[in-house]
Amino acid sequence: MRSALAALARQTVVYGLSGVILPFVGLITLPIFARYFSPAKYGVIEIATVTSALVYVFIDLGLAAGSQRSYFDYTDEQETQRRGVIKTAVLTSFTIACAVASIFVALASPIGDALFKSRNYTTVVVLVGITLPFTVVMQLSREVMRLTFRPWHYFVSATMSGVIAAGVGVVAVLSLKSDVAGVFWGLLFGSALAAAYGVTAVHRSLSGRVSRPELRTMLAYGIPLMPTALAGWGLVFLDRFLLGGLGNLAAVGQYAVANRVVSVLLFAVTAFSLAFSPYILSLYSEDRELELQTRAQVLSYLAIALTGVGVALSVFAREIIALVAPSYGSAYESVALLSFGTIAFGLGTVAMTGISFVRATHWFAIYTIIAVAVNLLVNLVLIPPFGQVGAAAATAVAYALLAVLYYRKAQQLYPTPFETARVLRTTGLGALVMPIGLIAIHPAGLGVAVHAAAIAAFVLLLRPLGIIGAREWDALREVFANRAAALTGTRA
Helix, strand or coil: CHHHHHHHHHHHHHHHHHHHHHHHHHHHHHHHHHHHCCHHHHHHHHHHHHHHHHHHHHHHCCHHHHHHHHHCCCCCCCHHHHHHHHHHHHHHHHHHHHHHHHHHHHCHHHHHHHHHCCCCCHHHHHHHHHHHHHHHHHHHHHHHHHHCCCHHHHHHHHHHHHHHHHHHHHHHHHCCCCCHHHHHHHHHHHHHHHHHHHHHHHHHHHCCCCCHHHHHHHHHHHHHHHHHHHHHHHHHHHHHHHHHHHCCHHHHHHHHHHHHHHHHHHHHHHHHHHHHHHHHHHHHHHCHHHHHHHHHHHHHHHHHHHHHHHHHHHHCHHHHHHHHCCCCCCHHHHHHHHHHHHHHHHHHHHHCHHHHHCCCCHHHHHHHHHHHHHHHHHHHHHHHHHCHHHHHHHHHHHHHHHHHHHHHHHHHHCCCCCCHHHHHHHHHHHHHHHHHHHCCCCCHHHHHHHHHHHHHHHHHHCCCCCCCCHHHHHHHHHHHHHHHHHHHHHHC
């Protein structure tokens, strides 16, 4: 059991690294594109990207999940049937993607008008469409790599698509003067080469025969999952569409840059969740009482860590934006609210664990749909008067609601001795400090000093508010003292 869980943990780390490559590349290229594109053009990039993600949900038809389920209907000895499952799923999704790509190419002008309120971006629409079939092959080949336990092939595919997309995009934009379309030329090349690598890596698994009965079985399993997938898309991306429709593309661009800054916090949440899942499952299988106590402590410490990072990003939002995207002067206004929403999302990953333990996963779909509905309503109310800040507030409300719903249901199904008051004091303190980043302080040096003092105040107040106990505080001071000594020794 320990060996199997260790193997699972190693694979989880590899898949986790693969999952953050594209967002990380996006963060790295942010200073380049933000200096080259106006907020409105950056808004075009964001709208086109989230449109592609939405279309992919319909192209997939739940076949990625359905193929995984059907694949394991057969044993290792039934390799022919397994290959038939994979071939059927890949060919079906690829055919649908080609049909959708044809629609994008044929109707590029009206689609561009509907998405961007302009027909100047027909090339972008065409490139998004042409990329879809390659994306299908790329993604489904990665699913085959997962099914056949080849995580490093998965990592290579993800790295290839991210690095090539960034490299070609930067060259196309800066050297070839391709404007916004250059970004999507990069995505096209990255997806195409990753798809080619994927087919080469899993070609034996694609040698089966297409089976209509298998297709019906996979669709029967996968299509009911689409509402959950659409709700998940809505929770992450709906605000961009509403901001573009109720506001303008420049606001979407500002909002996109704010999200890129907060993605630093999202990386931390992703890394934690990937490590936490196998660890807590292992503990649950070995000692359930210890698991309860450990998970309760983990939630408290996670709240402190995420809130600390969120405070740092929010307080220094002005300075960060001025450094990486100086022409996006209002993007900082959304960072604190988006950080708070990401903190709530991270805490929800621990709070929801009890639901998973009792296998009542239908509550995930129900609560996600509720959160999307609330998100939609709050966006409609707040975007007209507050623009991107209203969209950020809607995101924060939706994720906070989702965390509360997960927590309540998990406590009903599998009670855990969480230190709820401690978590609330932590996030409450963070919520009081984060808005300091919105205050304009001149000169710039004084602003940096005040913001640094705000972070110091957050840390120092953890002890008197009972968020960190005496032993924890002593341990924390010892860590910092040892670190300082190590740095001093190094310098010496």
